[in-house]
Amino acid sequence: MVHKVGKSVDHMIEMKKSFHRNTENKKLIANAATFLRKNAKSMRLVNCIACDSKNYSEWAVVFGFAYSKCNQCGLIFMNPHPNKESLLDYYTLDNYAYNSYQSVNFNPATLKVKYECVYIPRFEFVNQFGNITTWLDIGTGNGEMVYSINKHTNGRVKSAGIDPSPDCINYAQINLNVKLIQSDIEDYIENEKLSFDVISLFGVLEHLSHPELIIKKLGEKMEKGSLLVMLVPVALSLSSIINKSNSDIIARHLTPPSHVTLWSEEAMKSMLSKHTFNIEGIWKYGQDCFEIFYYLCEKLDVKEKQRLLESMPALQDAIDRSGLSDEMIVVAKKY
Ligand SMILES: [Zn+2]
Numbered sequence: 001m002v003h004k005v006g007k008s009v010d011h012m013i014e015m016k017k018s019f020h021r022n023t024e025n026k027k028l029i030a031n032a033a034t035f036l037r038k039n040a041k042s043m044r045l046v047n048c049i050a051c052d053s054k055n056y057s058e059w060a061v062v063f064g065f066a067y068s069k070c071n072q073c074g075l076i077f078m079n080p081h082p083n084k085e086s087l088l089d090y091y092t093l094d095n096y097a098y099n100s101y102q103s104v105n106f107n108p109a110t111l112k113v114k115y116e117c118v119y120i121p122r123f124e125f126v127n128q129f130g131n132i133t134t135w136l137d138i139g140t141g142n143g144e145m146v147y148s149i150n151k152h153t154n155g156r157v158k159s160a161g162i163d164p165s166p167d168c169i170n171y172a173q174i175n176l177n178v179k180l181i182q183s184d185i186e187d188y189i190e191n192e193k194l195s196f197d198v199i200s201l202f203g204v205l206e207h208l209s210h211p212e213l214i215i216k217k218l219g220e221k222m223e224k225g226s227l228l229v230m231l232v233p234v235a236l237s238l239s240s241i242i243n244k245s246n247s248d249i250i251a252r253h254l255t256p257p258s259h260v261t262l263w264s265e266e267a268m269k270s271m272l273s274k275h276t277f278n279i280e281g282i283w284k285y286g287q288d289c290f291e292i293f294y295y296l297c298e299k300l301d302v303k304e305k306q307r308l309l310e311s312m313p314a315l316q317d318a319i320d321r322s323g324l325s326d327e328m329i330v331v332a333k334k335y
Pocket of ligand 1: 048049050051052053070071072073074075267
C-alpha cells in the first residue's frame with residue numbers, strides 16, 4: 001500500500017489572515033441550535049457507522065450534539081444520529097452549498113492557486129494507481145475539480161461531476177464553463193450506470209447520515225479494477241484533540257451538524273473491505289496548524305500574528321510527520 005504524508009500549506013497563509021474565529025463560531029452555534037430545534041426528536045442511537053459495532057464510548061459534546069467513538073475501529077460519529085431527510089433539509093433549505101461557494105465571488109487568481117496546490121496534487125496522487133481515462137466526481141460542489149482534471153489532462157481524462165445544489169451547477173456553468181449534473185447523490189448512484197475508471201467523493205462522506213450505504217451501492221455497481229477515492233476528516237488528529245478540549249469555541253473541523261463522522265484508517269478498512277474494495281493508498285495531510293492559529297491569534301498584535309502565520313508551513317510539516325494530520329485521501333480498488 002502507498003502511504004504519503006504531508007502537503008505544503010504556504011498558499012493558504014494569505015487566506016487565513018482574515019479568518020475570524022468568533023464570527024464563524026457564532027454562525028455554527030446558531031446553525032446547530034436551529035437544526036436541533038427542528039430535528040432532535042428524530043435523532044436515534046446507532047451502532048458504529050463503519051463497522052457496525054455496539055462497542056462505543058461517549059467522546060465529546062459539541063453545541064448540544066453528542067459524538068461517540070467506536071472502540072473497535074476508531075470512527076467518531078454523531079450519536080444520537082441524524083437521518084438523511086434532516087441533513088438534506090439542512091443542506092438545501094439552509095443554503096449550505098450556497099454559503100460555502102457562492103458567497104465567495106469568482107476569483108481567477110484564487111482558482112489558479114487551488115488548481116495548482118489542491119486539485120492537481122489530488123489528481124496526480126490518484127493517477128499513479130491506474131490508467132485513468134474517465135472520472136466521476138460525486139458531490140463536486142462548484143465544479144473546480146472537474147474543471148481542473150479536464151484542463152490538466154487537455155481533455156484526455158473525461159471528467160464529470162454531480163451535485164444536488166442548483167447554485168453550484170450555475171456557478172460552474174457561468175464561471176468555469178463546466179456542465180455539471182444536478183442530482184441527489186443517492187438517487188444518482190442508484191439509477192445511473194457507473195462505468196468510470198475513478199469515482200471520487202471529496203469531502204462528502206462526513207456529511208452523510210449513512211455513508212456505508214453509498215459505499216455498499218458503489219461496491220455493487222462499480223466495475224472491477226476501478227478506483228474509489230475519498231477525502232475525509234481524520235478522527236485522531238491534532239485538530240480533533242484541540243476541538244475536543246475547547247468544544248464551546250469550535251470554528252472548523254468538528255462542526256455539527258455538517259460533520260457527522262470523523263474517520264480512522266481502521267474504520268475505512270472495515271467499511272471498504274465489507275463492500276469489495278481494497279485500500280491501495282492513503283495520503284494524510286492537514287490544516288491543524290491553522291486550528292492552533294485560530295486559538296492563539298485573538299489577542300495578538302499584527303506583527304505577532306504575522307510571525308505566527310509565517311511559522312505555519314514548518315508547524316504543519318511537523319504535525320504531518322507526527323501522524324496527527326486532520327485530513328486523509330483514501331484510494332481503494334474494487335475487486
Ligand atoms: Zn467501528
